[in-house]
Amino acid sequence: MMKSFLLRCVLLLAILRRGNMQVSLPATVINCCEGDILLLLDSSGSVSNYEFSRLLQFAAELLHPFSLGRGHVRVGLLQVGTHPNLEFSLDVHSNQESLQKALRRVNQLQGDTNTEAALRVAQQLLSKMENNVPKILLWLTDGVQPGNVDELMTELKAQGVYVLAVSTVHGNYQVLQRAITPPLESHLYSVDIDNIEIITEDLREAIIEIIRAERLHVVHLTSSSAVLQWRPVLSTGTGYYELYYISELITDSETRRILPGDSSLAEIINLQPDTSYKAFLHPESNQRLFNTLSVSFTTLPDVLSPVVVSLSDSGPHQIRVSWGPLQPVRVQRYVVEYGAIPSGPVQTMVLNSQQNSTLLTGLEPGTQYLVTVSALHVSGKERAMSVKACTQEALRALVDLKLTSVDLHEVNVAWQAHQHGLQGYWLSLERDSSHSNYWKHSISSVYLPPTSRETQLTHLAPSSRVCVSPVYSSGRGDGICCTAETHIGSRHTD
Numbered sequence: 001m002m003k004s005f006l007l008r009c010v011l012l013l014a015i016l017r018r019g020n021m022q023v024s025l026p027a028t029v030i031n032c033c034e035g036d037i038l039l040l041l042d043s044s045g046s047v048s049n050y051e052f053s054r055l056l057q058f059a060a061e062l063l064h065p066f067s068l069g070r071g072h073v074r075v076g077l078l079q080v081g082t083h084p085n086l087e088f089s090l091d092v093h094s095n096q097e098s099l100q101k102a103l104r105r106v107n108q109l110q111g112d113t114n115t116e117a118a119l120r121v122a123q124q125l126l127s128k129m130e131n132n133v134p135k136i137l138l139w140l141t142d143g144v145q146p147g148n149v150d151e152l153m154t155e156l157k158a159q160g161v162y163v164l165a166v167s168t169v170h171g172n173y174q175v176l177q178r179a180i181t182p183p184l185e186s187h188l189y190s191v192d193i194d195n196i197e198i199i200t201e202d203l204r205e206a207i208i209e210i211i212r213a214e215r216l217h218v219v220h221l222t223s224s225s226a227v228l229q230w231r232p233v234l235s236t237g238t239g240y241y242e243l244y245y246i247s248e249l250i251t252d253s254e255t256r257r258i259l260p261g262d263s264s265l266a267e268i269i270n271l272q273p274d275t276s277y278k279a280f281l282h283p284e285s286n287q288r289l290f291n292t293l294s295v296s297f298t299t300l301p302d303v304l305s306p307v308v309v310s311l312s313d314s315g316p317h318q319i320r321v322s323w324g325p326l327q328p329v330r331v332q333r334y335v336v337e338y339g340a341i342p343s344g345p346v347q348t349m350v351l352n353s354q355q356n357s358t359l360l361t362g363l364e365p366g367t368q369y370l371v372t373v374s375a376l377h378v379s380g381k382e383r384a385m386s387v388k389a390c391t392q393e394a395l396r397a398l399v400d401l402k403l404t405s406v407d408l409h410e411v412n413v414a415w416q417a418h419q420h421g422l423q424g425y426w427l428s429l430e431r432d433s434s435h436s437n438y439w440k441h442s443i444s445s446v447y448l449p450p451t452s453r454e455t456q457l458t459h460l461a462p463s464s465r466v467c468v469s470p471v472y473s474s475g476r477g478d479g480i481c482c483t484a485e486t487h488i489g490s491r492h493t494d
Contacts, residue, residue, distance in 0.1 A: 032231050033066060035134040035211030036074045036090050038122055041106075042141035043079035044113040051168065051193050052108045055140045058166070058196045060103045062204055069094035073211065076125065077102075080141070081109030084118035089125065113145055119152040126161055134211045135161045139179070143171015143190075153179040162210050166203065168193050216281050216293040219265075223273035223300040227265065230281055230293060234261035239285030243268075248276045261285075273302035304383040305331055305375050311387065316365035316394040316474075322357035323373045323385070331375050338371040340364060341388070365394035366421065366474075393421045397478035398470050406456065411484045414454035417470040417477075422450045424471045426479070429457060430464040447471075460484055 039059055043052065066073040070091070077087040087106055093099040126135050137156060153163055164187045165176050171190055180188045186206040189199045213231040220227035234241065241259040243266055259266055271277065276298045283290035306323035313320035321336060331353040338360055339346040344367075349358060363369065367390070374384040399416040406412050413427070428445040448455065457466065462485075469479030 032213065032233070033073050033208055033211040034071060034213040034231075035136065036076070036126065037063070037136045037138055037207065037211075038076045038078060038090065038126060040115075040118060040122060040137055040139045040141075041077060041079050041087075042113065042115075042139075043081050043085070043109040045110045046113055046144045047108070047142050049108060051142060054193050054196060055166075056103055056106055058200065059138075059140065060100055061197065062200055062207075063099065064096060065204070066096075068096060068099060075099060077106065078118055078122055078125070079106075079109050080113060080115050080118040082111030082114055084114070084121045085109055086121060086125070113147060115141075115147045115149050116152060119149060119156070123152070123156060123159070126156070127159065135159075136207060136210060137161050137163045138207075139163065139165040139167075141165065141167050141171065143167035143173075143176060146172060146175050149175065150178055157181055162187070164203070164206065165189070166191065166196070166199065214291055214293055216279065216295040218295055218297045221297060221300060223302045224271050225267060225269045226271065226277070226279070226297055226299065227267045228279060228281070228295065229265050232262070232264045233283050233290055234285055236260065236262045238287060239283060242282045242284055243279065245277055245279035247272065248278075271299050273299055275299050304377060304381060306334075306373050306383065306385045309371070309373050309385050309387045311371075311389050313359065314389070314392055316392050317363050318359055318361045319363065319369070319371075319389045319391060320357060320359045321371055321373065321387075321389070324356055326354075326356045327375075327377075328353045330377055330379070332378055333376055335374040335376070336360075336371065337374070338369050338389075341368045341370050344369075363391045365391050367391050393472055393474040395472055395475050395477040396470065398468055398480045401466075401468050401480035401482055403466060403482045403484045405485070409460050410456065410458045411460060411466075412454060412456055413466055413468070415468050415480070416453075419450075421472045421474070422470060423473055424448055424450050425452060426469045426471060426476065427455070427467070429466045430461045457484075 041055060041059070047055075063073075063075055066075075068075065074090040075093060076090040079085040079087055088102055093102060122137060126137070157163060162181045163179055165180055166189045167176055168191070173190070176188055176190075177184060186202065186209075189203060191199055212233070214233070215230065217229045218226055219229045228243070239261045241261070241263055242256065243259055244254055244256040245268055246254045249272075255268075257266070268277075268279065276296065278294060278296045280292055280294045282292040303325065305325050305327045307325060309321065309323045311319055311321060321338075323334070333353060334351040334355065336349040336351065336358055337346055347360075351358060360369075360371070369389045369391070370386060371389050372384055372386040374382060376382050396418040399418065401413070401415045404412045404414070415425070417425070425448040426445060427448055428443060430443055457464075460466075464484045465481055466484055467479050467481040470477040
């Protein structure tokens, strides 16, 4: 085994001498995977500053293609030193820009190589994370004096954590070999730090094999359709997907569809309501074998429009009625009937299946109406839904306003208004705040109760403007304004 490992190192070094290789990222990396990756980074004094920076650059390049966040790949960084340092946890970075900036800001701890203490932190951290996603501990180290890590690594692997390692060529092979989750040929790498990028693609592929999310999801469901989504494992030109589905009804036959290799979403239509189905997705490729994915689902019960009727744009003489869902294929026509409660005449409107709202006009103000929306379906079924609607009260204007001079700078204001629904009055005026021979005008307003019919105003400025408006429960009606000539009794209505 030792000879095999040394031979692999020699072969790696021989390849490295050929120069840097430009590797194109696989098209299936983005959005391919779901899992947690905890970087265990040797930040002790045995690692030179140069080696430390190269390890960080390698980690950044290795992780760069992955989609990050919950439901994708989550990345944490734990540094090994005299005391472990959790640089950032698994739920911190949800995009590559944030992760890459964080990796560039990491400072080396120096100190002793206390790997055992760091592994205890790693155990606690990974045990708190979700159990239904794969977890990887990626150990980046020079491999010098890692300490007694055998027992802790065994416990981690017993918890279901995959342990992978990258070491410089002078690492302790025996310790690394015992720590790693098999197979060693894809999970353990010993490489010269100057050419560490040569292993990027192989290690990334090894990680993808562990955390590849091979699951078929139902992301949207109705009574007659289902939208299926999956993580892409193929790309354009590398193969195709075969999708087939069948209901639990024995009389139904199996339905099959062929989808292109770059697909990740498919909608199944013309399903029966409230029926259980099972769908299968098989990736077909001549490059490798893939598992067949499956998912079971039950369509929603049949929904006949209208399910909801809403009101808007209410005024004294109009109300807008809307309904849904709009089902133009299943509905022949809609009928809207409305009449004043309790015994008003019923009006009827017939609308086409493309329409989901109409404006009712010619209504009486301050009146309650019963509105019924009916849908005649192609199947012959009919569904109706009723709501009560109220028109707003008419905002009636002030009937009359009269100003009578009582004394110099003082007038009597009298008015008349419609009493139904009256809440009060707003009165505004210009007042005289004169000092010496100078006049200063100020505009003020006052709210008066609905029982008021007149009031006395004093200290008015010359040619003051007085306005009175009625206030009803539904708003403010139109008022009347007069100009008060305080030296004589007068009434001027604008």
